[in-house]
Amino acid sequence: MRQNQARRTALLDAAIEVLAQEGSRGLTLRAVDATAEVPKGTTTNYFANRAELLTQVMGRIQERLTPDKTELATTMRQKPSRELVATLLQGTLERMRADRSSHLALLELRLEATRRPELHAELTRFFTAQLEGNIAFHLDAGLPGERTDVVLLYLAMLGMIVDDLTVPELLAPFEVDQLIEALANRVLA
Incomplete structure (x- = not known):
């Protein structure tokens, strides 16, 4: 090779x-x-x-979607709060919009994994590592909420990202930043 x-x-x-x-x-x-x-x-x-x-490809997508370390460090200078969580979630959506291809490719891989057990196992490992990394980051940063709250935020953002990628008109009547702020406030109340 x-x-x-x-x-x-x-x-x-x-x-x-x-x-x-x-x-x-x-x-x-x-x-x-x-x-x-x-x-x-x-x-x-x-x-x-x-x-x-x-x-x-999964590893490359992870590289492409990982936030810039300098920008993240600057953001993380803020006091841990629901507002900071909302800012981080908004950054996730912005990265998705900036690199739609990576997210569409991940959706394709998810669908492909339903038909290929070997890919399913690899994709499960990939997403498990991603989710566990997100949980650890959240908790280690002292952000509000517990493990289950981080999973709920992940699931809600995944739905928002899928809709934004596939049927953006669905969310057009709503102010997405306000939805994200409400999400953080309600899950982390």
């Missing part, structure tokens, strides 16, 4: 775009080659098979 990290990253980014635009059925090694504008067979030189590609 090839080791050029910049090329590997470009191929993973191309795979994310293919998933977002064509769905999981459109994700082939050749489609990744075409999207990345590399010679045919390049993706095969970097990934043994489609399953390996999908696993590494």
Whole structure:
């Protein structure tokens, strides 16, 4: 397998775009080659098979969606409060909107996992690690609420993100920032 990290990253980014635009059925090694504008067979030189590609796509999506450490550190200088939680949740929505392809790709992977047990196991590990990381961050930062509250916030934000990605007109009549503030205030009351 090839080791050029910049090329590997470009191929993973191309795979994310293919998933977002064509769905999981459109994700082939050749489609990744075409999207990345590399010679045919390049993706095969970097990934043994489609399953390996999908696993590494999850890691790349995590990299793309992780908040900037400097910006997060600046935000976290605020006193732990429901308002800070709302700010963090609003940042999550902003990152989703800035990188819609990563979130659409994750939705495609969720659907694909319902049909492929090996992907289901890997995706379950991925999302479990993400959720546990979010819970630990929240609690370690001294933010209000308990473990169950963080899970409720996660579930509510996931629904908001899915609707924003798929049927944004549904939320158009509402001020999303106000919804997020109300969510934080009610869950963390």
